Structure formats: C-alpha cells, structure tokens
Amino acid sequence: MKNAIVLAIMLMCVIPAAAQNWTTVSATNITDLNQQKLAVGQLCFLGTDQNDQPISFNVGGGGQVLKRAFCAAVNSGVAASFTVPNPANTTPSGIYYRVTVKDVNSGQEVLRYTQVSFTGTSFIFDNYAPLNLGQFASLTGNAVSGNLTVNGNLSITGSFSGSNFGLLGVNGLGINGATANTNAVNGPSGWTIQAGGTNEMTVSTSGVTINSPSFLGNLTLPATGTATSANNFASVIESWNGAYWNGTASATDSWTAQSFLAAGTNPNSFLIFNHTGSPGSFFQVNSSLQMPATTPATAGSNVNSPTLTLLGNYWTGSASNSDVWGFQDILGTGTNPSSTLTISRLSGSTGATTLDLSSVGTLKTSAINAGANTVFASVFQVPGAANLQIDTGRFGALGIRVQAIGANVPQALTVMPSGTATESTFRLHNTSDPLNTGSLQIDLTGTNASISGVGFGTGAAPTMLTLSSGMGLQLGASDTGLSRTAAGIVAAGNGAAGNSAGTFESRKLQLDGSTSGNTVVQSAAAASGILTLPAVTDTLVGQATTDMLKNKTLSGAGSGNSVDLLNEQAAAAALTGNSTDQTFYTYTLPAGTLGAGKCLEIEVWGNHSSGTAAVNYKILFGATAYANNTAAAGAGQVYFRVHVCNNSGSTTAQHGSNIVSVPGLTFGTFAPLTSAENTGAAVVIKGTFNVASTDQFTPGDWVVRLSQ
Numbered sequence: 001m002k003n004a005i006v007l008a009i010m011l012m013c014v015i016p017a018a019a020q021n022w023t024t025v026s027a028t029n030i031t032d033l034n035q036q037k038l039a040v041g042q043l044c045f046l047g048t049d050q051n052d053q054p055i056s057f058n059v060g061g062g063g064q065v066l067k068r069a070f071c072a073a074v075n076s077g078v079a080a081s082f083t084v085p086n087p088a089n090t091t092p093s094g095i096y097y098r099v100t101v102k103d104v105n106s107g108q109e110v111l112r113y114t115q116v117s118f119t120g121t122s123f124i125f126d127n128y129a130p131l132n133l134g135q136f137a138s139l140t141g142n143a144v145s146g147n148l149t150v151n152g153n154l155s156i157t158g159s160f161s162g163s164n165f166g167l168l169g170v171n172g173l174g175i176n177g178a179t180a181n182t183n184a185v186n187g188p189s190g191w192t193i194q195a196g197g198t199n200e201m202t203v204s205t206s207g208v209t210i211n212s213p214s215f216l217g218n219l220t221l222p223a224t225g226t227a228t229s230a231n232n233f234a235s236v237i238e239s240w241n242g243a244y245w246n247g248t249a250s251a252t253d254s255w256t257a258q259s260f261l262a263a264g265t266n267p268n269s270f271l272i273f274n275h276t277g278s279p280g281s282f283f284q285v286n287s288s289l290q291m292p293a294t295t296p297a298t299a300g301s302n303v304n305s306p307t308l309t310l311l312g313n314y315w316t317g318s319a320s321n322s323d324v325w326g327f328q329d330i331l332g333t334g335t336n337p338s339s340t341l342t343i344s345r346l347s348g349s350t351g352a353t354t355l356d357l358s359s360v361g362t363l364k365t366s367a368i369n370a371g372a373n374t375v376f377a378s379v380f381q382v383p384g385a386a387n388l389q390i391d392t393g394r395f396g397a398l399g400i401r402v403q404a405i406g407a408n409v410p411q412a413l414t415v416m417p418s419g420t421a422t423e424s425t426f427r428l429h430n431t432s433d434p435l436n437t438g439s440l441q442i443d444l445t446g447t448n449a450s451i452s453g454v455g456f457g458t459g460a461a462p463t464m465l466t467l468s469s470g471m472g473l474q475l476g477a478s479d480t481g482l483s484r485t486a487a488g489i490v491a492a493g494n495g496a497a498g499n500s501a502g503t504f505e506s507r508k509l510q511l512d513g514s515t516s517g518n519t520v521v522q523s524a525a526a527a528s529g530i531l532t533l534p535a536v537t538d539t540l541v542g543q544a545t546t547d548m549l550k551n552k553t554l555s556g557a558g559s560g561n562s563v564d565l566l567n568e569q570a571a572a573a574a575l576t577g578n579s580t581d582q583t584f585y586t587y588t589l590p591a592g593t594l595g596a597g598k599c600l601e602i603e604v605w606g607n608h609s610s611g612t613a614a615v616n617y618k619i620l621f622g623a624t625a626y627a628n629n630t631a632a633a634g635a636g637q638v639y640f641r642v643h644v645c646n647n648s649g650s651t652t653a654q655h656g657s658n659i660v661s662v663p664g665l666t667f668g669t670f671a672p673l674t675s676a677e678n679t680g681a682a683v684v685i686k687g688t689f690n691v692a693s694t695d696q697f698t699p700g701d702w703v704v705r706l707s708q
Contacts, residue, residue, distance in 0.1 A: 020060070020086055020088075020089060020120070020121055021059060021060035021061040021085065021086055021089045022059075022083040022084070022085060022086060022121070023083060023084055023085070023086045023118065023119075023120060023121060023122060023123050024081060024082075024083050024121060024122045024123070025043075025045065025072075025079075025081065025082055025083065025084055025122075025123050025125060026079070026081050026122070026123075026124055026125065026126075027043055027074070027078070027079040027124075027125035027126055028077065028078045028079075028126060029077055029078075029126045030043065030074055030077045030078075030079065030101060030111075030125075031077050037076050037077025037078075038074055038076075038077050038101065038103060038110070039075070039076065039105060040073075040074070040075060040103075040104045040105055041073075041074040041101055041102055041103050041104050041110070042071040042072065042073060042074060042101065042102045042104065043071065043072050043074050043079040043099075043100075043101055043125070044069040044070065044071040044072075044099070044100045044101070044102070045069065045070055045071075045084050045097045045098075045099055046067075046068070046069040046070075046097065046098040046100075047065055047067065047085070047095050047096070047097060048095070048096045048097065048098050048114070048115075049095070049096065050096060050115060052096070052098060052114040052115065054067040054068070054098075055067055055095065057085070057090045057091060057092065057095050058090060058091040059085040059089070059090060060085065060086060060088075060089025060090060060091075061089070065085060065090075069098075069100070070082065070084065071102075074101065079125070084097070084123075086119060086120070086121070087117055087118065087119065088119040088120075094117065095117075096114070096115045096116060096117055097116040097117070098112070098113070098114050098116070099111070099112070099113040099116045099125070099128075100112045100113075113128070113130055116128065116130075198211070199211065221235045221236050221238060221259075222235065222236060223235055223236075224236060227261075229265075231263075232261040232262070232263060232264075232267055233261070234258055234259060234260045234261060235258055235259040235260075236258075237256050237257070237258045238256065238257045238258070239254055239255070239256050240254070240255045240256075241253070241254050242254070242277070244277065244278045246278075251277065251278075252277055253275075253276075253277030253278045254275070254276050254277055255273060255274070255275050256273070256274045256275075257271065257272070257273050258271075258272050258274075259271055259272075260272050291305055291306050291308060292305070292306075293305055293306070294306070297331075302331040302332070302333065302334075302337055303331070304328060304329060304330050304331055305328055305329035306328070307326040307327065307328045307344075307346075308326065308327040308328070309324055309325070309326050309346070310324070310325045310326070310327075311323065311324050312348070314348065314349045321348070321349075322347070322348060323347075323348030323349050324345075324346040324347045324348050325343065325344065325345055325346065326342075326343075326344045326346045327341065327342070327343055327344075328341075328342050328344065329341055329342075330342045343355060422445060422446045423443065423444065423445040423446075424443075424444050425441055425442070425443045425444075426441070426442045426443075427439040427440065427441050427442075427454070428440045429459075430459070430460075430462070431459055433457070433459075434456070435456060435457045436456060436457030436458040436459045437455075437456050437457070437459035438453065438454070438455050438456075438459040438460045438461045438462055439453070439454045439455070439456065439459070439461070439462075440452075440453060440454075440462050440465075441453070441454045451465065453465075467484075469484075470497050470498075471483070471497055472484075472493070472495070472496065472497035472498070472499075474495050477495070478495045479494055479495045480492075480493075480494070480495055480502060481493055481494070481495040481496070481497070481499070481502070483496075483497040483498050483499065484498075485498050485500060492504045507522065507523060508520050508521065508522045509521040509522075564705045564706040564707065565703070565704075565705050565706075566587070566589065566593070566600065566704045566705055566706060567587040567702070567703070567704040568701075568702065568703050568704075569585055569587075569699075569701070569702040570701065571698070571699060571700050571701060572584070572585075572698070572699040573698070574609055574610065574696040574697065574698040575689070575696060575697050575698070575699070576693060576695075576696050577611075577613075577615075577689070577690070577691030577692050577693050577694070577695050577696065577697070578693055579690065579691070579692055579693065580690060581616075581618065581688040581689070581690045582688060582689060582690070583686050583687070583688050584606065584687050584688065584689060584697060584699040585604060585686060585687045585699055585702040586684060586685070586686035586687075587684075587685050587686070587702075587704050588682050588683070588684050588685075589679065589682060589683040589684075589685055589704075590682060591679075591680060591681045591682045592679070592680055593679070593706075594646055594651070594679040594683075594706070595646065595651065595679075596646050596647075596648065596649050596650055596651050597645070597646055597647070597648040597649065597650075598645065598646055598706065598707075599643060599644065599645035599646070599656075599706070599707040600643075600644055600645075600704060600705065600706050600707055601641065601642065601643055601644075601703075601704070601705055601707050602619055602621075602626070602640070602641070602642040602644070602685060602703075602704050603640070603641050603642075603701075603702075603703045603704075603705075604619065604639070604640045604687050604699075604700075604701065604702050604703075605637070605638070605639050605640075605700040605701045606637070606638050606687075606689075606697060606698060606699050606700045607635075607636070607637050607638070607697070607698045607700055608631065608634075608635045608636055608637070608638065608663065608691075608695065608696075608697055609635065609696050609697065609698040610635065610695055610696035611635065611691070611692070611694045611695025611696060612633050612634050612635060612695070613633060613691050613692045613694055613695045614630055614631060614632060614633045614691070615630065615631045615638075615662075615689055615690065615691040615695065615697065616628070616629070616630045616631075616689065616690040616691070617629050617630075617631065617638060617640070617662060617687070617688070617689050618687065618688045618689075619640050619642045619658070619685075619686075619687050620684075620685065620686050620687075620688070621642070621644050621654070621656070621675055621677060621683065621685055622675065622677035622683045622684060622685075623675075623677070624654075624673070624674075624675035624676075624677065626642040626644060626656055626657075626658055626673050626675070627640050627642055627658045627660055629660050629662055629665065631662035631663045631664055631665065632662075632663055632664025632665070634663050634664070635663070635695075636662075636663035637661075637663075637700075638661065638662045638663070639659075639660070639661040639662075640658065640659070640660055640661075640687070641658065641659040641660075642656060642657075642658045643656050643657050643658070643707070644656040644675070645707075646679060651678065651679045651680045652676060652677070652678045652679070652680070653674070653675075653676055654674065654675045654676070654677060654679075655672065655673065655674050655675075656672075656673050656674075656675075657672050657673065658673070685704060687699075687702070
C-alpha cells in the first residue's frame with residue numbers, strides 16, 4: 001500500500017511536467033472583416049528564430065522538431081485542435097512561431113504573423129494580439145525573446161558582450177574600474193574616453209575631439225547622402241584650420257577639401273580645395289609634382305597623360321561661364337612612339353583665341369619638320385619682323401614648304417578672314433609688280449566659291465584655265481569626272497581621264513545649230529524612264545510633225561504597243577444578282593486621251609448563264625448610259641457595241657450610238673445619244689447588270705479602243 005501511494009505521487013508530478021512541454025492550440029473564429037468565417041482553409045505553425053528564419057529545435061522532454069510547418073484544417077472559421085512545443089521549454093528556449101492561414105478555395109495566404117510567442121499548456125489563437133513596435137516580451141528563464149527593458153538598476157557581475165550591439169540608450173552610465181578611469185563615460189551631455197586619466201576622445205553636441213589620432217587602417221569620409229536618378233552627393237568636407245593676425249586680432253585661416261560630383265548619370269568627379277582667410281593663398285608642393293597616366297601601356301596601346309586644365313570665367317551676356325585650356329602629353333602608336341605636348345582650347349568664349357608668347361621675344365627650335373627631311377637652324381621670331389626660313393636648300397632662296405609631321409598625316413594651308421568678314425581670296429600673280437599684274441584668283445565669299453582671272457593696273461588677266469594632257473576634272477567624288485577624249489570632245493565619266501561611262505544630268509540641253517539657232521531637249525516635269533536612240537544615222541519623228549514612217553511593224557498589246565487599243569479584259573467568274581446595278585467591267589479613260597472630234601468604241605459580250613428572270617443592262621460613259629436595255633425573261637448571250645465621239649472642237653460634249661443584242665432583242669436599231677462629259681479629266685466607262693438573286697450573269701469579254 002505504501003508503494004502504491006509513492007507511485008501515485010510520482011505520476012502526479014511527472015504528468016503536469018510533461019503536459020507543459022506541449023501547448024494546445026485552438027481557434028474558433030477565423031473570419032473576414034465582415035465576420036464572414038473562412039469556409040475551407042488551413043491554420044499552420046512553423047518554428048522560427050527572431051529573424052523569421054525556419055529552424056529545427058529540441059522540444060521539452062526530448063525529441064527533435066523539423067523545420068517545416070504543421071497545419072490543421074479550418075472549416076467555417078473553426079480550426080481542428082492540435083498541439084505544438086511550448087516555447088518556454090524548448091532548446092533553445094524562447095523560439096518563435098510563424099503563424100499563417102491559407103484559403104484553400106483561392107490558394108491565397110490570407111493571414112501571416114511572425115515572432116509569435118506564448119507559454120503554458122494552451123494557446124487560444126482567437127485572443128492573440130500581435131506585439132506592436134515598442135512592446136516587449138516577458139523574461140522567461142535566463143533568456144528574453146524580443147526587447148529587454150529594465151526600469152531600475154542593472155547590475156552585471158560578469159562580462160557584458162554580444163556579437164552585434166544596436167543603439168545603446170543611456171540615462172547616466174557609470175563604469176567602475178581603476179581610479180584613473182572613474183567616470184570615463186559620462187551621460188547625455190557629453191562622452192569622454194580617457195586613458196591614464198587623460199581625455200583621448202570627447203563627444204558632444206559641438207562635435208568630436210580626438211587627441212593625437214593615429215590610424216592603422218584607411219580613413220574614409222562618407223558621402224552626404226545616397227545618390228538617386230535626380231541627385232548626386234559630395235563627400236563631407238575636411239578642414240585644416242590655422243590662425244593668423246589680421247592687424248587687429250587673431251582670425252581663422254581655413255583650407256577645405258571635398259570630393260564633388262557633377263549632376264547626371266556617370267558624372268565628372270572633382271577633388272576641390274578651397275581657401276578662406278588670409279588674402280595670400282598658395283598650393284605648394286615641395287617636391288616633384290606628377291600627373292601620371294591612369295593605366296600602364298601595352299604592346300597594342302599607349303596611354304596619354306591626364307589633361308591639366310586651366311579655367312577662367314567669362315560673362316556670356318547673361319551668366320558666368322568657364323573658359324577652358326588644357327595641357328596634355330599625347331603619344332603616338334607603336335613602340336617608342338612620338339610624344340607631343342598639346343596645348344588645346346577645350347571650351348569657352350566664342351571670341352578669338354590666341355597663344356601669346358610676346359614676352360618671350362624669340363622662340364627657337366633646333367629643327368622644323370622633324371623626321372626624314374629635318375631642317376636645322378631655322379628660326380621663327382615672335383614678335384617683330386617674322387622671318388620664316390624653311391627648306392631653303394631644296395627650293396632655293398625664300399622657298400617655303402608647309403608639311404605635316406607624323407606618319408601619313410594630311411596638311412591644310414588655311415586662309416581665313418577676321419572678325420565678321422565672310423570672304424577669303426588666294427591669288428597667283430603673273431608679274432612681279434603687285435599693282436600691275438594679272439592674277440588667277442580663288443575666292444570664297446560666304447557659301448559661294450569661284451575661280452577667275454583678274455587684272456590689276458596694266459596687267460593682263462588670265463583667260464584660260466588649262467588641264468594638262470591626260471588630266472581630268474573630278475566632280476564631288478572620285479567616281480565622277482569630266483575629261484577630254486578627242487579634239488573638241490568632252491566626256492562625262494567615272495572619274496578616270498578619258499572615260500565616257502558617266503551620265504550628264506540636266507533638265508534642259510541646248511544644242512546650237514552649226515550656222516544659227518538652237519534646239520532645246522527638255523524632259524517632262526515629272527520625268528521617268530529611259531530614251532534609247534538607235535545606233536544609226538536617222539531623224540526623230542515628233543508628236544506634232546508631219547512624218548512618214550518607214551520599216552515599222554505595229555503590233556498589238558501583246559508586244560507592248562496599244563496603237564488604238566485602250567483596254568481589254570477577259571472573261572470573269574459568274575456574278576449573282578441582288579436586284580441592284582452591279583458592275584461587271586470598268587475602265588477609267590485617262591485625262592486628255594479622247595481629243596476634240598475624236599471617237600472611241602466600247603464592245604462587250606456576256607452571258608445570262610443562270611436563271612430566267614428579266615435582266616437590265618447598261619453601258620455608261622461617265623454618268624451617261626449609252627446603252628440601257630432590259631432583256632426578256634430567259635437565259636442567253638448578250639452583246640453591246642457603243643460608239644462615243646467628242647463633238648468637233650469640244651472635249652466636253654459628245655454624241656454616239658449603240659448596237660445591242662440581248663435575249664428577245666437581236667441587233668436593235670441604232671439609238672443616237674448625247675452626253676456632256678469632260679474628257680480633259682478622267683472618265684469612268686463601265687458595264688452593269690441588274691437581276692434578281694435567283695439569276696447569274698457571266699462576263700465574257702470587254703474591249704475599249706480609240707477610233708480617230
């Protein structure tokens with residue numbers, strides 16, 4: 001009996017302990033905002049850390065929990081009861097749950113809570129209230145899930161450490177250590193860090209003061225903001241301050257440095273030094289100053305130096321703007337390339353630019369045109385009487401050669417006006433007297449260039465510009481040129497002298513008679529096509545001239561000729577009536593084709609191929625029906641021949657007749673008709689039929705021809 005009592009007491013102790021390792025979850029009111037309960041869904045719990053990352057853990061009493069969700073069915077807002085590990089008894093303790101609800105009908109997740117925490121043997125989900133920012137979880141055991149707040153004193157007897165501390169809010173913090181470090185860290189009015197009783201760093205609202213700082217790593221000055229598509233941000237400003245006597249008191253002298261970025265995408269970056277304070281300021285380098293290229297040269301590429309830029313400011317008329325000159329070392333290609341110090345005007349004022357060396361006096365160089373044809377001991381004097389002595393051994397006294405340096409470089413000799421003038425002239429004189437001479441003058445005025453012979457004083461102007469034998473004149477490009485092929489013959493060709501394979505293009509070509517008069521060959525206003533002349537001596541036949549044709553064969557349309565045939569159309573598919581006029585053939589007579597007093601004929605054949613209803617047929621010249629006949633009931637073939645003529649001297653009044661053969665009417669009488677169509681404009685000629693939908697008409701043939 002005694003043993004039974006002991007066993008009962010042990011069971012009473014074990015069962016509650018085991019029960020507290022698991023928490024029963026219940027939910028009876030999972031609903032929408034309008035109290036519409038979730039019809040069919042799932043309520044799921046997933047163990048996570050404080051960052052909402054799924055984890056595995058040990059459940060109190062033993063056992064491992066996999067990092068996957070457990071879900072219970074939800075019907076009409078009620079979830080089936082289930083159990084999950086009690087966070088207070090897990091290892092690690094204080095785990096979190098991610099709680100989600102899924103609508104099975106829509107497949108959507110309709111509820112999600114993270115960092116859900118609870119203790120005890122039951123968790124009623126209907127009563128759960130999520131923690132808001134600033135709320136704190138209660139302390140459980142020797143760990144806290146969430147933030148920890150202490151309203152009172154916090155005493156730490158061991159070490160105070162962590163892998164990642166956030167902000168530390170302190171309302172008076174004292175660190176007790178050696179006497180020299182007492183009150184080494186002060187309250188919110190200021191922080192002081194000491195070493196051996198000496199202040200090493202002080203932080204206050206005025207900034208940070210560091211006593212003799214030494215940096216073992218890099219010193220980085222951050223940008224003042226994060227760049228966006230609209231704004232770039234410079235670095236913070238670093239200052240070096242001095243004090244100087246301004247005559248009455250001490251004043252501050254300051255240099256600042258800042259990394260500055262221009263606006264836009266991938267902007268220019270500037271390291272800017274500014275000075276304020278003492279009137280005299282110099283940027284002094286007490287050793288060599290280098291501006292090296294940014295990358296080493298390779299076998300395939302040499303690298304120019306950076307550009308040293310000098311900036312002035314000028315007034316544009318409305319604002320200040322920069323005027324920029326640059327100095328740069330430019331290297332040629334290949335091994336041991338040429339090196340050129342280039343002085344360039346990069347941008348700025350639209351006024352004249354001058355490189356002024358007037359204070360130098362004489363500018364000397366040991367060689368001009370350095371290279372294979374080096375000329376030594378040449379002097380170019382600035383200012384004063386310029387004396388340019390170049391290559392005198394090659395061209396004789398006063399000979400001048402202007403030649404580019406470098407490999408295969410073109411050269412330009414430029415003559416240009418000054419100020420607002422728009423004319424430049426180059427002259428070659430034929431005498432030594434500039435006041436009495438003839439001159440070949442090449443002139444450019446605005447956009448007009450000319451070559452002319454000009455006489456000055458008693459000089460004789462040149463009257464002929466001659467290209468030597470074998471030379472042609474290229475026009476615009478190397479594939480087009482004029483040249484002499486024989487005495488008195490000029491050829492338009494492909495750019496080679498003597499070639500005549502080109503095309504001479506003009507709207508008019510005037511051919512002068514051998515004794516008098518001229519003939520003008522002129523294309524149409526909207527010209528097209530090619531006129532090929534026969535390879536014989538012959539006379540052209542004109543449109544309005546009286547001529548006799550010889551040895552000509554006039555063929556029909558199949559050979560590309562029309563003679564009198566204007567339009568022909570073959571048989572077409574059967575058309576079904578619809579009790580309205582339907583067109584079975586149509587042709588538009590071009591404007592001006594039918595002249596005054598001239599005629600045309602319309603001939604058409606067809607077949608009332610199906611049905612027996614009466615059919616109306618019309619042949620229309622413009623709006624006038626030159627045939628309008630209704631065939632008797634019954635199928636059969638139809639034939640029309642219509643004759644239309646412009647009245648004599650008129651293109652706006654016509655007369656004509658017809659011959660008609662339709663079922664019930666065979667070769668009816670001639671019917672004289674009139675119309676008032678303007679044949680100076682286009683005229684539509686067409687045939688129509690009108691029959692009920694029970695019948696069909698099949699077009700057979702259609703011909704329109706001139707009769708003039």
